[in-house]
Amino acid sequence: MPDLYHALTLFLLLNLGAGLWRVVQGPTAADRMLAAQLFGTTAVAILLVLAQAGGVAALRDVALVFALLAAVAAVAFVRRAWPQPEDEHDRP
């Protein structure tokens, strides 16, 4: 079982790394933000698995904080940083 946990965290981290390609590639700002949102969820999953694997209950609190604040950056993007007409910084 521990090996499965560690393989799972490694797999999830690789997943996250693959998602970075979408941040770099765009093409729209929304695509980059979507990828960041997926990173947050993946980090929550990694933390929960690590908490179980290492028997460290505190990591569930870290995951809890991640889950609570998952929306903050995305809301800041939608309410502030998203340019009204999609413009030049959305080109790849």
Added chain:
Amino acid sequence: MTAAFYALAGVALVVLGLYGLSVQAHLLRKLLAVNILGSGVFLVLVSLGGQPGAAPDPVPHAMVITGIVVAVSATALGLVLMLKVAAASGRPTLDDAPKEDRCPKE
């Protein structure tokens, strides 16, 4: 082993942050660079504080938590200053930056 990975990553972050801070002209970039530089220092501090098998040293942890909180307040203040500079001069760089680095004034 774990500590060595992260300590070296911390050193790399310090180097990257210093390079960005000294070469980039845009003030927001400079703020990002300072944050990355700080993260590198924190990584080195914490990864040197632990020994394999033993309980980690809580003193660097406490210092790094303090550092993270101070870093975010300094970043917020820096962002306000940057906005003021940009509003006053029309560009988000400092005036003593070399000419070719300045953003074209719109």
Added chain:
Amino acid sequence: MNLLQTGFDGLLALGLIWLAWRALACPDLFRGIVLFIAFGLLMALAWVRLEAPDVALAEAAIGAGLTGALLLAALARLNRTAAAQTLPREAWRSGPALLLVLAGAGLGLAVLSLIPEPAGLQAQVAAELGRSGVSNPVTAVLLNFRGYDTLLELLVLLLALLAAWSLDADPPRREAPAGAVLDMLLRLLLPVLVLAAAYLLWAGAHAPGGAFQAGAVLGAAGVLALLAGWRLQPHLTGTPLRLAVTIGPGGFLLVAWAFAAGRPAAAGISAGTRRRSDPADRDPGHPVHRRHPGSAVPGLAARRR
């Protein structure tokens, strides 16, 4: 330590370096900020792997939540001041780069030679932990052994807030209404955020958590409310708000002053070197042992912004 964990650590360390490089080097600022947010997420995972869950909590609340929102909001206002946001591609400077690579190599060697470090302060902290009134060593260091540092940090937060207030004549701007979904999200999320902050503060005594993390969660709650267009009532924003943000450092100062005035010999001496016969050391109700009341100040500091 098996191969899978080593792979995880190596990948995470490389990912951190790559993200930092791309965040600094890519020509588009918005992309750089998103990469920086991802960098904060990975930093939290790195703290977990370094057995520093307290730091991971602070990083999760600040690095992944607050900083990203602040940077994005600042970038948006930068656009509004008609400043160019896409710079001409930064020139690659080989001179500084070479110098820094050399310095970095030296730094790396120095750090590697320090890795089997003889001993930190964990033995001293463990020896004094029983008298600190809490069982989480990091909280004990922050609020007992280095209480004056923490007081000064509250003052740093207050100063940053005051400076931002004095500089920032934020022109009132028209905002689109938040919409039903965002309003609903806030109505559901804000009470949970406040509850979670209280939980982190309470848990800090015996488990990872504590005042800073709780304050950061409250701060993020305030930022979220600001982003949705919720504002304080006008009659609360003047003197009452100013009083509220000074209560924390003020109360802490008062406790420190009372402590120093009452027992001049012990003032300014850290707990580690204090005389063993000190009667106050055994008194759990002594002011120094209490959690300071200013834990909400980081939250307030962020709330105004």
Added chain:
Amino acid sequence: MTGPDYLSALLLLAGALFFLAGTLGLLRFPDVYTRLHALTKADNVGLGLIVLGLALQSGSWLVAGKLVLIWLLVLLAGASVAHLIARGARQRGIPEWRR
């Protein structure tokens, strides 16, 4: 490994599969709206299955409850953010993909 162990291993692997599907969708789908669709699979089902698998292993109702709470919070945030981004994309006239 006993019966529950196999079950939770199965759930964890299924969850990982959904994360993979979400990432692949994010990388391969042609426009924002379809990528949004892929993302929610990882958010909702992937994390849900992993939470379920871990809850079977946790051996305590309290821990299981906390896991479910975390999942519900991610669901709430994910659903709201997905809506906000989709609405914003429509308002800004980001075109839908047509074959």
